[in-house]
Amino acid sequence: MKSLILLCSALLLATPVHAAQLTLELDAGSRTWQTDELLKHPLARTVTVKDDVSYKRDMSYRAVPISALLTGIKADDHLQAVALDGFAAELPAAPLLNQDGAQAWLAIEDPAKPWPPLAEGKHSAGPFYLVWTNPQAGHISPEQWPFEVASIKRLAPVAERFPALRPDPKLAAGDPVNQGFALFQKNCLACHRLNGAGDSQFGPDLNIPYSPTEYFGADFLKRYIRDPQSLRRWPQAKMPAFASSVLPDAELELLVGYLKHMAGRKQAAQ
Structure with a gap:
């Protein structure tokens, strides 16, 4: 048998x-x-x-x-x-x-x-x-x-299709939060939604019900993005590691800054 x-x-x-x-x-x-x-x-x-x-x-x-x-x-x-x-x-x-x-x-x-x-x-x-x-x-x-x-x-561009992803419109175009939004689109939106907005059916929402900036302490979120399985290890894990050669420290800070900003802008997707 x-x-x-x-x-x-x-x-x-x-x-x-x-x-x-x-x-x-x-x-x-x-x-x-x-x-x-x-x-x-x-x-x-x-x-x-x-x-x-x-x-x-x-x-x-x-x-x-x-x-x-x-x-x-x-x-x-x-x-x-x-x-x-x-x-x-x-x-x-x-x-x-x-x-x-x-x-x-x-x-x-x-x-x-x-x-x-x-x-x-x-x-x-x-x-x-x-x-x-x-x-x-x-x-x-x-x-x-x-x-x-x-x-x-x-x-159409992401910001037009999904208004729920946009940072505060009062921020200047070059504000660090808007820079972080651009990085979110490049590195995260393929797998994740935020405020229920996005087309991916792959990973969890990054703001509803909670932003990872609300439950990851200190610098653990940055460590998780750098090497997910260093904090959570399981056989079916799919999130890739984002090395500094791909996402430099300065860009990682901007990305986390956008997530922190959006934690204060929870809303249902339109």
């Missing part, structure tokens, strides 16, 4: 990867790309990604420059990449269109050459994965590496 169970488990893990489709909803209208179309794209090439955020090692992918797929998109546009698991990455278009320094690629999982699972018992990062070459040149956050991507959409 034990041998039969092991055999069934092995067969399940060996289930072949199937072709998938990616939906793009941009200025030029909606377009659906199939796996084989992307693998045959004239700009498709093999890229090597150093220290891949999801796999924690160097990886090679068949990929297309994401800029080649963003028809009609301008640098000041705002995009959202939605994953199969509910992860919703908010992405300013400018870095995605960049062709120097940090460059974004859509990695395509070939059903004939499936990628390894992200961890034991888990799926791969496919069928589509937004990866970066030379990410340090663009100060790219781990939240800007969405995997299992199902769609990419052009949307």
Whole structure:
């Protein structure tokens, strides 16, 4: 019986990867790309990604420059990449269109050459994965590496879509709290809501019923953001660590400052 169970488990893990489709909803209208179309794209090439955020090692992918797929998109546009698991990455278009320094690629999982699972018992990062070459040149956050991507959409900026996320409007545009709000959008909103506002179905709300600034003492919140499993360790933990190379100490202070500010602005999402 034990041998039969092991055999069934092995067969399940060996289930072949199937072709998938990616939906793009941009200025030029909606377009659906199939796996084989992307693998045959004239700009498709093999890229090597150093220290891949999801796999924690160097990886090679068949990929297309994401800029080649963003028809009609301008640098000041705002995009959202939605994953199969509910992860919703908010992405300013400018870095995605960049062709120097940090460059974004859509990695395509070939059903004939499936990628390894992200961890034991888990799926791969496919069928589509937004990866970066030379990410340090663009100060790219781990939240800007969405995997299992199902769609990419052009949307209004976060502050317009979700007024409940906005800091006090009396604050100047350059106020540290507004700087922290920008960092929240870049690093947190892909997984978390705040005041019930946001599109992610992934992580807990960061203000309702309580802000983490209200229940983490002293500098423990900063320690938690830096290395979540140093304070809370469990096998299914998904929150990534934010090293100082990705989120410098000064930016971490700004981010926590925004959360503290919003703890005094609890409200229902509109």
